[in-house]
Amino acid sequence: MFxxxxxxxxxxxxxxxxxxxxxQVGVITVLALGLAISVGVGIGSDTVLATLxxxxxxxxxxxxxLSRRRFLAWAYTERDQDLVVSRGVMFRRQSVVxxxxxxxxxxxxxxxxxxxxxxxxxxxxxxxxxxxxIPGLAxxxxxxLRDRLAALGEARAxxx
Numbered sequence: 001m002f003x004x005x006x007x008x009x010x011x012x013x014x015x016x017x018x019x020x021x022x023x024q025v026g027v028i029t030v031l032a033l034g035l036a037i038s039v040g041v042g043i044g045s046d047t048v049l050a051t052l053x054x055x056x057x058x059x060x061x062x063x064x065x066l067s068r069r070r071f072l073a074w075a076y077t078e079r080d081q082d083l084v085v086s087r088g089v090m091f092r093r094q095s096v097v098x099x100x101x102x103x104x105x106x107x108x109x110x111x112x113x114x115x116x117x118x119x120x121x122x123x124x125x126x127x128x129x130x131x132x133x134i135p136g137l138a139x140x141x142x143x144x145l146r147d148r149l150a151a152l153g154e155a156r157a158x159x160x
Contacts, residue, residue, distance in 0.1 A: 100153065106121070
């Protein structure tokens, strides 16, 4: 199985994914602060305004910490016969996808991901429950991994 030492040797998402998450939390925080100021000024109470501002900043700090922990929880490693993807903060999940069971490998990148030069690799198998995806890879690394996994999947196809 995927041991603690394997996780240290595993590949991680690009730091660009962390920057994207910080920007997302920052934008939401600015919007929430604007709303808090509007509500506080509309009510006309300095106490309500201060409470809303403190609550908004505290929520942003918690969101940032949780986003960081979630970012650090992603890892993957390529082994001889399979790909192992590990993720999860509170509940750890490890997916082991044998190369021979892969049907196709998908690389996706939304507009924000493209702006940060990252992409997500998704592995598709015949099993409906397989949810192996690796977010936040540099675009070139995502393309390299897709090509490598596709080649390994074809070479080790298990009668599909």
